[in-house]
Amino acid sequence: MRRLVAIKILLHDRSTTAGAVLGVVAIIFLVGQQLTIFFGLLSFMSALVDHSGADVWVSSKNTDNINAAGSLPIRYVDRVMGLPEVEWAEPIVSTAGVYRRKDGKFEPVQVLGLARPRLAGGPWRFSEGSIDVLLDYEGLTVDQLNLKIFGNPRTEDILEIGESRIRIAGITENIRGFGGTLVFTNLNKAREISGYPPDRCSNILVKFKPGTNASLAFGKLRGLLPKAEVLSTESLSARTRIYYLTNTGIGSSFGFSTMIGVLVGIVIIMLTMYTNVLNRQKDFAVLRALGARKKDIVVIVFYQALFVALVGIFVGLLLLAFFLGGTRDSRLPSYMISWVPPVHAFFTVILCLLGSLLAMRRAIRIEPASAFR
């Protein structure tokens, strides 16, 4: 009966209930949308590392993030290959270049050169072509999301990066880097574009043989390359994300806007639920006179808060799903980790219940005697 009365009163006061639901939707959608962009950016930061297929990344000493690695002697590749635990080791070159559009305008790019024929660390999703197009000396891939800034090139277009001739051989699907507009080519073309020294590389990607004792192999690698940073893929990925979060304003900016979203939501919930109780003072007084104890009134307001939370969460998550769907193929970084929505919903329920405390306090202060006034 308490639940029925609680929900019916809520549905009876549609406008105030809609306001409270809006508060929950604000929390779910605004915070959720901030989180999707945040996770989208996080995934960009370490996308190259995460999709490399390697177990180990060898970088210059004190590398803080994948986009700011120094250079290594290329002979390290042979040293690494000498270890029996290693299945393959491939160098990559990460360098900068200036892309010349068909209309003569220029665009700075981050060029990633991959060693043929394995092309380890290369792109992993294509809308046109495949990774094999990079086997061609002049072959280069651009991402579909960057086509506009590249002047809408088409495959087989011949263009220039620096003074080097390149051929748009493939178009990748939503592969974006964090250090700049990313293009992939082979190692030789990357060196040609930037004049990168032939005896050096940016990183070496290493894959262990199946069944290898990883910690033992790491120890051997570190002993073999004392002047280099030997990191697992996961470590470099985490280190890269932490670098950007702590050394740029991204972390605090997202934290702040998330907090604002939560505050706005909780204030809306608090005020509307309080108003709801104020509007229904007489009803609460009558219920008290008819035998409702203070705890029964608390239970009624609790059910109301829970109902508002559940409806708001449903609507908010629906909007968030539309947002994610709508931005999937856009330049807006949006990505949601599967465990985040339930956790977000759980905390929103808690916030909603906290937001209803003021209303509960007001409701239990209503004297049953006021039913007689």
Next chain:
Amino acid sequence: MPKIAVRLDNITREFFDGKRTRLVLRSTSLGIYTQEFTVIAGPSGSGKTTLLTIIGLILKPTSGNLVINEKDVTDLSEDELATFRMQKFGFVFQNADLIPAVNVMQNILIPTAIQGGSVSPTEKGKAEKLLEEFGLISYAEAMPQQLSAGQRQRVAIARAMINDPVLLLCDEPTSALDVESSTIVLDTLKKLSQDENRGVVMVTHDPRVFPYADRMIKLENGEVIYDPRSSGEDENEKKR
């Protein structure tokens, strides 16, 4: 044979209005009986509603004792008083004060499960019986706003009756009703008051009610100035 349902011993009630303390009910001792239609009358501000709410365990007296079934309930906790109210008393308010968000049937059933739990089929059957008795069965699913003032007041009486109360406490239930509706409501209450296990107490200044009263208590300035039971007039009346 009338039985004493509630006994008030030297009950007083004060209110503090933020500046000074006002004595709203002076030392009052009286008994409220079953099988009796008791009317508490008096001018505005005489303490009628205060007395009614003290009898109904809604307001605590400032001093004195309240005894129900030989049990002193004056010092019971708020929760215990709420449970006592729910089990022993039925309330009929001035404007019926049905919960507008729930339908007639649900309004009647509120006192059965407001402290949790669900409504049993027996209670539902009882509510249907009450609606039938009051000629409102076809309105069971209607919302309070769809009823006339008189119908709402009869639903309020049905709600007050659902837990078989010892006392029905009514706060000017006819003040907002036309003559016809008042008569129906008063006839209903009078009939209910004739049960040997139930009494009706009504606060009013509506003279239409007075002929229905078995006992009329008059209040002025927070003091009982007339009560046939204490003056002996009632006994004389019975002898006649």
